[in-house]
Amino acid sequence: MSKVLEVKELNFHYGEIHALQGISLDVSEGEIVTLVGGNGAGKTTTLRSISGLLGKITSGEVYFMGQRIDGLKPHKIASIGLAQCLEGRHIFGNLTVSENLMMGSYKRKDKGVSDDLDYVYGLFPRLKEREKQSAKTLSGGEQQMLAVGRALMQKPKIIMMDEPSLGLAPLIIKEIFEIIKAINKDGISVLLVEQNSKAALQIAHRGYVIETGKIVTSGSAKDLMNDETIQASYLGKK
Ligand code: ATP
Numbered sequence: 331m332s333k334v335l336e337v338k339e340l341n342f343h344y345g346e347i348h349a350l351q352g353i354s355l356d357v358s359e360g361e362i363v364t365l366v367g368g369n370g371a372g373k374t375t376t377l378r379s380i381s382g383l384l385g386k387i388t389s390g391e392v393y394f395m396g397q398r399i400d401g402l403k404p405h406k407i408a409s410i411g412l413a414q415c416l417e418g419r420h421i422f423g424n425l426t427v428s429e430n431l432m433m434g435s436y437k438r439k440d441k442g443v444s445d446d447l448d449y450v451y452g453l454f455p456r457l458k459e460r461e462k463q464s465a466k467t468l469s470g471g472e473q474q475m476l477a478v479g480r481a482l483m484q485k486p487k488i489i490m491m492d493e494p495s496l497g498l499a500p501l502i503i504k505e506i507f508e509i510i511k512a513i514n515k516d517g518i519s520v521l522l523v524e525q526n527s528k529a530a531l532q533i534a535h536r537g538y539v540i541e542t543g544k545i546v547t548s549g550s551a552k553d554l555m556n557d558e559t560i561q562a563s564y565l566g567k568k
Contacts, residue, residue: 331358333393334488334519335380335412340390342379349375351543353390357488362510362520364530364551366564367540373523376540377490380521381414382407395487409437413486415477415494423466427457430465430476434483442485450479453509471502478509488519495526507533527564531555539564 335357342350350372357363365373378384380392382404392400394412408414413434421430431450435443451458454475460468465476474494481489491510495503503526511533514520524530531537534551539560547560554560 331360332395333358334361334395335521336391336393337376337380338391338393340376340379340392341388342375342384343388344375349543350379350388353540353543353545355538355545355548357519357521359487359519360514360517361536362514362522362534364522364524364527364534364537365540366524366527366530366537368525368564370542371540372543373540374492375543377414377492377521377523381412381490383414405437408484408486411485411487412490413481413484413488414490414492415474415481416492421465421473421476421480424464426462426464427468427476428461431457431479431483434480435485437484440485443483446483446485450482453482453512454479471498471506474498474502474506475509478506478513482513482518486518488521489513490521490523492523493525494522495524495529503529527560528555531565 333356337353337355340350340353353376365376367373379387382402387400391398394410399407422433431447435446456472457475457479465473468476494506507529510520510522522530522534531551531554537548537551537554538545539547
């Protein structure tokens with residue numbers, strides 16, 4: 331399977347803080363890969379370094395479909411097929427649901443935009459029902475759906491998601507994770523960052539565990555779920 335995303339020895343500093351200390355990971359075509367870890371481990375920093383939002387990385391290399399992308403501007407990285415759903419959603423509250431979705435596709439020049447809008451509304455009927463409503467009136471779960479929908483409108487090869495379950499009720503979390511599985515079945519790879527490690531490992535093919543800026547373990551999701559140290563540290567089992 332070819333690699334959609336490959337990160338090699340990524341180092342990142344916030345001033346004096348060495349937040350990422352040689353992170354290497356990859357995501358192949360058709361995979362859901364999860365990056366799990368505790369507060370402040372470096373999960374968000376990893377995603378934002380890959381998508382270019384943090385500017386220049388200290389060292390390392392990032393490849394998308396074999397093309398080197400570290401050093402490119404975030405909009406360029408997004409336009410070649412790597413989408414990111416940010417933690418905290420970052421939707422445009424004063425725009426309608428459909429306007430928010432169209433923001434995801436404004437860089438595209440192909441003619442498939444209206445088909446993709448139908449695809450997104452098919453995945454999220456609740457967004458279709460609320461297409462003319464301003465985004466700020468949506469519930470937290472619906473806003474998360476909108477963020478995922480907007481990322482899909484970029485027609486990405488891979489979506490990176492930062493804590494899609496954050497602050498949501500269990501039923502909505504279940505729904506969001508089902509959608510992630512469905513998107514993946516439709517051919518989009520997923521790099522999923524979660525504190526909800528159990529839910530993430532249940533839908534992922536593989537996982538990486540990050541602690542204080544370093545990958546400490548990786549493997550198939552099944553092996554990670556059965557690993558006693560991981561159970562004790564991240565899955566709430568003793
Ligand atoms: P959480 O799940 O709590 O969001 P995380 O695993 O996503 O955690 P990061 O947000 O990537 O962790 O943070 C990694 C480290 O970098 C932490 O020590 C954090 O304090 C530090 N850090 C993050 N953002 C900044 C910033 N803008 N300036 C300085 N240090 C930062």
